[in-house]
Amino acid sequence: MEKRKLLILIILGTLVLLNFLAWDRAFNNIPELEVSFFDIGQGDAIFIETPFGYQVLIDGGPTSVILDKLAKEMPLGDRTIDLMILTHPEHDHYGGLIKVLEQYQVDNILWTGIVRETAEFKKWQELIAQEGADIIIAQAGQRIMFKTAYLEVLHPFESLEGQTSKSVNNTSIVLRLVFQDKLFLFTGDAFKAVEKKLASKEELRADVLKVGHHGSKTSSADEFIQEVSPEIAVISCGAGNSYGHPHEEVLAVLEKFAIRILRTDEDGDIKIVSNGIDYKIE
Numbered sequence: 516m517e518k519r520k521l522l523i524l525i526i527l528g529t530l531v532l533l534n535f536l537a538w539d540r541a542f543n544n545i546p547e548l549e550v551s552f553f554d555i556g557q558g559d560a561i562f563i564e565t566p567f568g569y570q571v572l573i574d575g576g577p578t579s580v581i582l583d584k585l586a587k588e589m590p591l592g593d594r595t596i597d598l599m600i601l602t603h604p605e606h607d608h609y610g611g612l613i614k615v616l617e618q619y620q621v622d623n624i625l626w627t628g629i630v631r632e633t634a635e636f637k638k639w640q641e642l643i644a645q646e647g648a649d650i651i652i653a654q655a656g657q658r659i660m661f662k663t664a665y666l667e668v669l670h671p672f673e674s675l676e677g678q679t680s681k682s683v684n685n686t687s688i689v690l691r692l693v694f695q696d697k698l699f700l701f702t703g704d705a706f707k708a709v710e711k712k713l714a715s716k717e718e719l720r721a722d723v724l725k726v727g728h729h730g731s732k733t734s735s736a737d738e739f740i741q742e743v744s745p746e747i748a749v750i751s752c753g754a755g756n757s758y759g760h761p762h763e764e765v766l767a768v769l770e771k772f773a774i775r776i777l778r779t780d781e782d783g784d785i786k787i788v789s790n791g792i793d794y795k796i797e
Contacts, residue, residue, distance in 0.1 A: 695791030730761020
């Protein structure tokens with residue numbers, strides 16, 4: 516009789532434990548945000564997949580290497596991108612986007628509308644006209660919602676559509692991705708002048724910063740880095756690049772504020788996954 520009671524208790528205890536584990540697994544099975552900084556050589560390419568499956572591509576690097584990177588991240592047969600963002604029309608940011616437009620269906624395109632007189636830019640204009648995507652001209656204050664996450668545009672401060680610029684880098688779209696408690700800041704190639712203006716007028720805190728202009732000394736002003744106060748700084752640059760990126764001055768600034776530095780030229784593809792409360796590097 517005692518043995519039978521003991522057996523019943525063991526069975527009941529096991530059922531309670533299994534029930535607890537099932538609830539624990541369900542509770543912790545929170546949809547996650549994935550942000551991948553691709554190693555595409557000397558350039559920028561960032562792929563975001565939100566918790567509900569929205570796919571965003573920020574820049575595409577200089578070459579068709581972006582196609583291989585996307586193929587590894589996106590499900591087999593998936594040829595649609597919800598949002599493509601061109602921070603600014605320089606070859607190392609949109610050469611690859613041209614290749615993407617030729618092979619993927621892009622539903623929405625966010626860019627500045629800045630004008631250039633190059634053959635590559637004319638190709639870009641032709642392709643986005645043919646794509647049939649909704650075109651959004653970036654301007655500070657815009658917010659793009661993805662259910663539990665959103666992107667907010669911090670720069671340019673006003674519409675640049677149809678304008679030209681001697682410094683195309685400095686027209687870069689600056690974006691912040693917000694997912695519950697975790698924030699990512701993407702700066703394109705914006706110079707210190709833009710960073711300082713942002714630092715003086717915006718609350719810029721972010722957990723992860725994509726360092727401006729591949730780690731060039733033209734970006735990463737002290738006051739900007741201090742205002743953002745990231746835990747992680749990601750530098751997207753090519754191994755042995757001729758520009759000397761990242762510059763020692765920038766590395767020194769990041770080290771001064773005890774920021775962990777990740778580099779695509781040394782670390783390869785960098786993926787950061789977050790549940791909105793914490794994050795991990797894969």
